[in-house]
Amino acid sequence: MMKKNPRNKISINKLSKKACWLRNTVLEMGVKAGAAHLAPAFSCIEILTALYYGGILRFNPSDPGWGERDRFILSKGQAAIALYAVLADLNFFPLSELNSFTRAGSRLGGHAEDTVPGIEAFTGSLGNGLAIASGLALAAKMDKKKYIAAALLGDGECEEGSVWEAAMFAAHHKLNNLTAIIDNNGLSAIDYIDKYISLAPLEEKWRAFGWEALVVNGHSFKEILAAFKYMRSRRSNKPLAIIAKTIKGKGVSFMENNPIWHYRIPAGKELKLARKELLPEK
Amino acid sequence: MKRWVLGMRDAFSGALFKIAKKDRRVILVTSDTGAICHDEFRSVLPGQYINIGIAEQNMIGVAAGLALAGKLAYAYALVPFATMRCYEQIRVDLCCMGLPVTVVGVGAGYDYSTLGPTHHGTEDIALMRVLPGMTIFSPSDSIMVEAIARISYESPGPKYIRLDRSGTPLIYRSRNKDFTRGAEVLRRGRDLCIIATGRMSYNAIKVADELARHAIRATVVDLYRIKPLPEDFLRENISKFPLVATMEEHFIDGGIGTVINEFLAGTSKKCFVKKFGIPDKFCRQYDGKREYLHRLMGLDIKEVSRTLLRMIKDESTFYI
Numbered sequence: 001m002m003k004k005n006p007r008n009k010i011s012i013n014k015l016s017k018k019a020c021w022l023r024n025t026v027l028e029m030g031v032k033a034g035a036a037h038l039a040p041a042f043s044c045i046e047i048l049t050a051l052y053y054g055g056i057l058r059f060n061p062s063d064p065g066w067g068e069r070d071r072f073i074l075s076k077g078q079a080a081i082a083l084y085a086v087l088a089d090l091n092f093f094p095l096s097e098l099n100s101f102t103r104a105g106s107r108l109g110g111h112a113e114d115t116v117p118g119i120e121a122f123t124g125s126l127g128n129g130l131a132i133a134s135g136l137a138l139a140a141k142m143d144k145k146k147y148i149a150a151a152l153l154g155d156g157e158c159e160e161g162s163v164w165e166a167a168m169f170a171a172h173h174k175l176n177n178l179t180a181i182i183d184n185n186g187l188s189a190i191d192y193i194d195k196y197i198s199l200a201p202l203e204e205k206w207r208a209f210g211w212e213a214l215v216v217n218g219h220s221f222k223e224i225l226a227a228f229k230y231m232r233s234r235r236s237n238k239p240l241a242i243i244a245k246t247i248k249g250k251g252v253s254f255m256e257n258n259p260i261w262h263y264r265i266p267a268g269k270e271l272k273l274a275r276k277e278l279l280p281e282k
Numbered sequence: 283m284k285r286w287v288l289g290m291r292d293a294f295s296g297a298l299f300k301i302a303k304k305d306r307r308v309i310l311v312t313s314d315t316g317a318i319c320h321d322e323f324r325s326v327l328p329g330q331y332i333n334i335g336i337a338e339q340n341m342i343g344v345a346a347g348l349a350l351a352g353k354l355a356y357a358y359a360l361v362p363f364a365t366m367r368c369y370e371q372i373r374v375d376l377c378c379m380g381l382p383v384t385v386v387g388v389g390a391g392y393d394y395s396t397l398g399p400t401h402h403g404t405e406d407i408a409l410m411r412v413l414p415g416m417t418i419f420s421p422s423d424s425i426m427v428e429a430i431a432r433i434s435y436e437s438p439g440p441k442y443i444r445l446d447r448s449g450t451p452l453i454y455r456s457r458n459k460d461f462t463r464g465a466e467v468l469r470r471g472r473d474l475c476i477i478a479t480g481r482m483s484y485n486a487i488k489v490a491d492e493l494a495r496h497a498i499r500a501t502v503v504d505l506y507r508i509k510p511l512p513e514d515f516l517r518e519n520i521s522k523f524p525l526v527a528t529m530e531e532h533f534i535d536g537g538i539g540t541v542i543n544e545f546l547a548g549t550s551k552k553c554f555v556k557k558f559g560i561p562d563k564f565c566r567q568y569d570g571k572r573e574y575l576h577r578l579m580g581l582d583i584k585e586v587s588r589t590l591l592r593m594i595k596d597e598s599t600f601y602i
Binding site (some may be wrong): 070078116120121123124127128131132133134135136137138139140142143149161162165166168169213250 | 314328329332334335337339340342343344345347348350351352353355370371373375378440472
């Protein structure tokens, strides 16, 4: 089925249910694998849900290489576990394959693998994705194609100088078909970002680099969808930065905003509690 | 008599321009490098030319994005910046994804002799050769460079081309030669084999001339594709010699001397490999000429010839 920027209204209630399913699926994938970036994935669940289920991105699961598709680059490649779950659910590949995450013979690696249908670029080395998305956006301009390029970055990732090289480049070339989504959860791998190298004022930084910048609540479908719809309809010659304020580990109380959960799997009582807290609302 | 023509850099730029005129997918991305040599490209094909600025990481990332969209990108900078400043992006964006991006490094070895170690290209072969899927070309004159430009355009996957900026003496006469083989025998002799790459291939011929004056006949091999190594060619042409010498304007550690050593160690042939290259130190001395640095490092024609003569006269140094 061709999904050309489907505008079919999907209720926020349905999106919330999908987000809940995704967190559960990601948790179980991680538990089965024994190692995964659960907390970094949980912080961007609503962003991915809105992009893929909210009628924002154009894609075609039966033809992943469809020329007019939008190009989404998961620059924070450690959240691949969540994107795999989205893509499998959308029939890019069999849902059952999620059980093989990082297991012997699987193509589902711990970081985004471009050999997986629906994954545009191999990422995992932070700071690389925005430049790749910029190249794709520039190519769209060269070829007069209508697709947009979007990259999802972590906020810790914005400490990489290469992000700002790409930011300068995109603004200079007026890549208004490019969006950087920043998963602004305030934590990097081992600490609170503001404690060791402050990114503030992040919004002003993007503006100073020649971008249009918005700040939204990254767990509010209402706000994220409004920002993404604006992304598709706006008229500007600037690239767009959407800074999504998020909570790392969102959904599991003891993981939320706690650095030790960057790359850790709950077990025993913790796992029981995580499962309980992620139960779908009745 | 030396036949000097335009340098490899200008020959490459001209050849790429001809290719790009016929194929709009070809995009030249430069990090504020090569102003004059790209003038024609820039003025005639502005839509296929991007000066990315002094931002090599972004240069490779953007080139990767262009390649994912079906373009054939050439990322152009001086050797150290084209290879080291953006090594991570070359490794992950280009090699992990096998993208058809050609990294072009200008200034092999001590080409920019007076600009010091920041601008010396002395580690690039070692760095590029450990990257899976990377093809490495190290052409030796401007006639070959034109062919390499064409080969890089026609072949898949990531490539690295190591170029001289300055004018180089011609080694090859015909543009129609097959340069897909990876190596070429420039001289045939029975006493020893000298394998050289890039600018040093010309010097290797001169060393062979010097040895000939002492009735020593050297085979000279121009190794212009370092990866994938033309193993069958080498097996056929070098494994019969008891003494193999390598010449390169690159650190001895990790360069073609290492490559040849590894190759020969994997065969049943026993021979001695004498590696001429840059010793394990940065060169921060200047006198205006590249040849001066060659002399300092024992890479000049006289010193290489003298060393080889000494070794051959005292066969016990290498006969096993």
